[in-house]
Amino acid sequence: MAIVGVGLIGGSVGRALRDRGLARRVVGIGRSTASLAEARRHGAITEATIDVARVAEADLVVLATGVAALPKLLDAVDAAVRPGTLITDTGSTKASVVAGWERRRRSRRGRFVGAHPLAGSHRRGAAAADATLFAGRVTVVTPASATPPEDVADAGGFWSALGSTVFVMPPREHDRILAATSHAPHLIAAAIAAATPAAGRRFTAGGWRDTTRIAAGDPGLWADILLDNAGPVAAATRRIATLAERMVRAIEAGDRRRLVAILERAKEERDAVGS
CATH class of the missing domain: 1.10.3660.10 (6-phosphogluconate dehydrogenase C-terminal like domain)
Structure with a gap:
């Protein structure tokens, strides 16, 4: 499992995965070694790196960065993952990132399904991460019309495993x-x-x-x-x-x-x- 961006949301994903026994290895990827060290201290990840190419080791990748960074980051992650790797995100807006993915769908390596967990806080950083953040909360999964049903099911299953109630709807809706x-x-x-x-x-x-x-x-x-x-x-x-x-x-x-x-x-x- 790899998480790109280990702040509140990404850190909470990591802690939930570990608390629920869903992942043996959780690789945290980010730009700041200090933030990554904090995430490791608080049990959100087992390994830390600033090298996005490490997503090649993961069976599933979660992008937990701000929405402005997502389009370029998604391209970089897709270029590095093994073919068929499931990729999801946590962004608060969906239409633009899903449309960007779809424009190059035929050449993609990974399987991207957008998502938005409706959980969070005004607090920031991995120190605020909570293993129960998604429990009983809604996560909206936002496939494109061309997204294969099995990819939607896999993404929904992931968020459901973290405790979320999953709804599926188009990105613009x-x-x-x-x-x-x-x-x-x-x-x-x-x-x-x-x-x-x-x-x-x-x-x-x-x-x-x-x-x-x-x-x-x-x-x-x-x-x-x-x-x-x-x-x-x-x-x-x-x-x-x-x-x-x-x-x-x-x-x-x-x-x-x-x-x-x-x-x-x-x-x-x-x-x-x-x-």
């Missing part, structure tokens, strides 16, 4: 849904945090902290996600802005009935998700 449930909410959380006056920080309580928690995520990583899914994120954010403007108009007009109706709808939607 994934990006449209996640724009509404993850990407636009991050944008809004960041806007709330950025718009809060410095003088008000000492007066923040549970509501502000819960609403803005995800704004503590890596700014560079999130900028890449938002830009890579620009169209769906813009559409989802405009829907939020439209509803927010209706609430503002109701407040300015003193229209309690309309304001309560919107708040009740919001409560129903939130309650439907559960805790």
Whole structure:
């Protein structure tokens, strides 16, 4: 097993593999020897290297880097793996990376099936890795139309073995849904945090902290996600802005009935998700 990128997600994959007895060797591959050493210290990997060619030793490769790095990294990994090696990833956007793979499908060595585990944290690094991170959480597997069914089954089986509930959907559908449930909410959380006056920080309580928690995520990583899914994120954010403007108009007009109706709808939607 090889994991390229052993931060929170990649490190959690490694720890889950080892805790569940699913891999004897877990080779961590990265650019920073310090990060790799940290991953090894925390039990996420058994071996560490900065040489991506070591993926040739693996039966399965997980790419756990930011979305901006994925296209070139996927090409480099594919050039080095043994023919037929299963490759999956953990990126938060899927359409662009899957399309890039498909453009050269006929010449590929590996079997790539995109995936997105809906698990994570604003924390970073292998020190935050958690062997139970994927247990009971959803992972979306996003094959292309030309992806062989057995490859989809193998990728889904891998994520299921880590404890995930697996859903399969096309890459563009994934990006449209996640724009509404993850990407636009991050944008809004960041806007709330950025718009809060410095003088008000000492007066923040549970509501502000819960609403803005995800704004503590890596700014560079999130900028890449938002830009890579620009169209769906813009559409989802405009829907939020439209509803927010209706609430503002109701407040300015003193229209309690309309304001309560919107708040009740919001409560129903939130309650439907559960805790």
